[in-house]
Amino acid sequence: MNARIGHIATNTFREAVRDRVLYNLIAFAVLLSGAAIFVGQISIEIEKLVVINLGLAAVSLFGVVIAIFIGIGLVSKEIDKKTLYTVLSRPVRRWEFIVGKFFGLAGTLVVNTFLMAIGVFLALLYVAHKFEASDAQILVAVYFIVLQFFIICALALLFSSFSSPLLSAVFTFSLFIIGSFSEDLRGFATMSHGLTKWLASGAAYLVPNFSALNVISSVAHGEPVPSQVILYNTAYALTYSVMAICGAVLIFERRNLK
Amino acid sequence: MKPAKRRTLFTSALLVVCLAASVMFLRRVDQLRTNATLDVLYITSPKMVKRLSLGYDGLLADIYWTRAVQYFGSRHSEHARSYQSLYPLLEITTTLDPKLLVAYQFGANFLSPPPPHGAGVPEKAVQLVQYGIEKNPTAWKLYYDLGFIYYMELKEYEKAAEAFQKGSTIEGAHPFMKVLAAQMAQHAGDAQMARAIWTTTYETSQDKQIRANAIAHLRALKVEEDVTRIQDAVTAYGRSTGNLPAGMHTLIAAGLLPGIPIDPDGQPYKLTRGRVELANPDDFPFVTKGLPLGYVPPERKNLDKLVQ
Numbered sequence: 001m002n003a004r005i006g007h008i009a010t011n012t013f014r015e016a017v018r019d020r021v022l023y024n025l026i027a028f029a030v031l032l033s034g035a036a037i038f039v040g041q042i043s044i045e046i047e048k049l050v051v052i053n054l055g056l057a058a059v060s061l062f063g064v065v066i067a068i069f070i071g072i073g074l075v076s077k078e079i080d081k082k083t084l085y086t087v088l089s090r091p092v093r094r095w096e097f098i099v100g101k102f103f104g105l106a107g108t109l110v111v112n113t114f115l116m117a118i119g120v121f122l123a124l125l126y127v128a129h130k131f132e133a134s135d136a137q138i139l140v141a142v143y144f145i146v147l148q149f150f151i152i153c154a155l156a157l158l159f160s161s162f163s164s165p166l167l168s169a170v171f172t173f174s175l176f177i178i179g180s181f182s183e184d185l186r187g188f189a190t191m192s193h194g195l196t197k198w199l200a201s202g203a204a205y206l207v208p209n210f211s212a213l214n215v216i217s218s219v220a221h222g223e224p225v226p227s228q229v230i231l232y233n234t235a236y237a238l239t240y241s242v243m244a245i246c247g248a249v250l251i252f253e254r255r256n257l258k
Numbered sequence: 259m260k261p262a263k264r265r266t267l268f269t270s271a272l273l274v275v276c277l278a279a280s281v282m283f284l285r286r287v288d289q290l291r292t293n294a295t296l297d298v299l300y301i302t303s304p305k306m307v308k309r310l311s312l313g314y315d316g317l318l319a320d321i322y323w324t325r326a327v328q329y330f331g332s333r334h335s336e337h338a339r340s341y342q343s344l345y346p347l348l349e350i351t352t353t354l355d356p357k358l359l360v361a362y363q364f365g366a367n368f369l370s371p372p373p374p375h376g377a378g379v380p381e382k383a384v385q386l387v388q389y390g391i392e393k394n395p396t397a398w399k400l401y402y403d404l405g406f407i408y409y410m411e412l413k414e415y416e417k418a419a420e421a422f423q424k425g426s427t428i429e430g431a432h433p434f435m436k437v438l439a440a441q442m443a444q445h446a447g448d449a450q451m452a453r454a455i456w457t458t459t460y461e462t463s464q465d466k467q468i469r470a471n472a473i474a475h476l477r478a479l480k481v482e483e484d485v486t487r488i489q490d491a492v493t494a495y496g497r498s499t500g501n502l503p504a505g506m507h508t509l510i511a512a513g514l515l516p517g518i519p520i521d522p523d524g525q526p527y528k529l530t531r532g533r534v535e536l537a538n539p540d541d542f543p544f545v546t547k548g549l550p551l552g553y554v555p556p557e558r559k560n561l562d563k564l565v566q
Contacts, residue, residue, distance in 0.1 A: 044323075180312040
């Protein structure tokens, strides 16, 4: 990574921290401690499951919200505040600006997720009093959640490069919802015929497949995630993110900023 | 006082008053809508709920399982005769997370016993456990639960034997599963068999409530055996003398009993006009023999109070 991308990424990270993004950790801590302490009193034999399911769902949802709401403003905010012109008047290329922004936001989410994951493990220790070998699978689920964030960041950046923040938020959130239903879209494609089948199949492959990256339920039951799945999911998420960033760069390179 | 400070004070006071008032109004609404949220299932289709979960199905399953437990608990404490939303809640829970074994095991326990101990729908319990076995074929405890329902509630001994037999072949199954399967053909319907099943339930569960329930049933079996034995002695005495025994001492003197028979709590059984009775029947909720004439169980008494 060249130094200019590094600088933009670092500044994006600092700006997110200055915007008090990490304050969500307080809400997360309250939610998780509450669940760890009270679920045992209102349910039967699911304390550990709730800590894992709720903890990982919260990590995922908090991250998705941050990725969308910060991602959509990454470009437009710089244009509104006229700071983009200062940046681009220096020897910084437009693609470097986009890539730097992506790494900055992705870095913020990785740090946020890392801190939340520590919280999940602490709550687990409080509930179960010890760790089991199968608990290591939670790390795989956290890793997959981070991969989801990369895709969402890239998509938010893509929409942010050509539309308003509000529309970008709508587009990105819609793709998150559709991506969560992608298995159903595939099921629909297999049941259809002719042109509909082609269109449905095309749509199923075009939208991000978030369900493949969701292993929360299975790791909560201590089921191992095969290494092949980890490998191919990593490859999928990275290629999809790069594809979206390429789209963002192509659009931003041609955008008239005058 | 400066106007700004006065404004701050007024706004803060208004905030506190409004918060208190909103809590008061909400409590009034809660009184008017008793159990409204517990009884209402806004979406009844398990598949639809799974789709709407957006991949967070594990978390939603935990929420629905908690709702099922709360629903059963509240209805049970009211000594309800109907548990209309219980099966749909369990169905949604297990569709969302088919590996949530606790939902099948406890769910079957909630569904099968007759009211007021449960919902009294053993067929639904069988359906639930069979779905659990389909999704978790290596969970031997589910076969045990299936056999248990067939044996205890439906009295279908062949099916119970089949379930125990299948479960016993699974790796890690409790060794008693084989014994239960083998004894089923010989002793189906016997108190001996029932005792073996309740003992296995006690030994294989870690849950306090299930263990307490098993102990209550084992105590009831002991009482019923005792009462049958003493009643046989009373009948034998009547046949030989043509009179009812005056008390336990008469039976001991006649050589029909070895000593004063006592219940599992150490209290001597009473003999009233030839009838064997428990000293404290309220302490034995599952007993069907040895109850005083006109005896009303505690939950029935409470129900009568509610009706009044």
